[in-house]
Amino acid sequence: MVQIKSVLVGFTIGIVVSLAAGAGAQAISFVNTNGVLIGYTVQKNGETICSNPSVFLQFRGTESYIVCDEN
Numbered sequence: 001m002v003q004i005k006s007v008l009v010g011f012t013i014g015i016v017v018s019l020a021a022g023a024g025a026q027a028i029s030f031v032n033t034n035g036v037l038i039g040y041t042v043q044k045n046g047e048t049i050c051s052n053p054s055v056f057l058q059f060r061g062t063e064s065y066i067v068c069d070e071n
Helices: 002-024
Strands: 041-044 047-051 054-056 065-067
Touching: none
Parallel strands: none
Antiparallel strands: 041 047, 054 065
16 A cells, blocks of 8 residues: 555556646747857747747847747
8 A cells, every 4th residue: 555655646646747837838949140040939928929039149240039930
């Protein structure tokens, strides 16, 4: 009985940790060149803004931009 209880507690903790990690996972990428980020998606508040954005690093000074070409 003790072994079953230990297994169930461990299983439950594993599920909770897995769900928490998956919910908070976000991809953060650093790029060192201008161009198009193929395969990337821009999201705001869980809503998709665009895919494959263009990136301009230090454009007109120290500012960098991500530009969504899609409407």
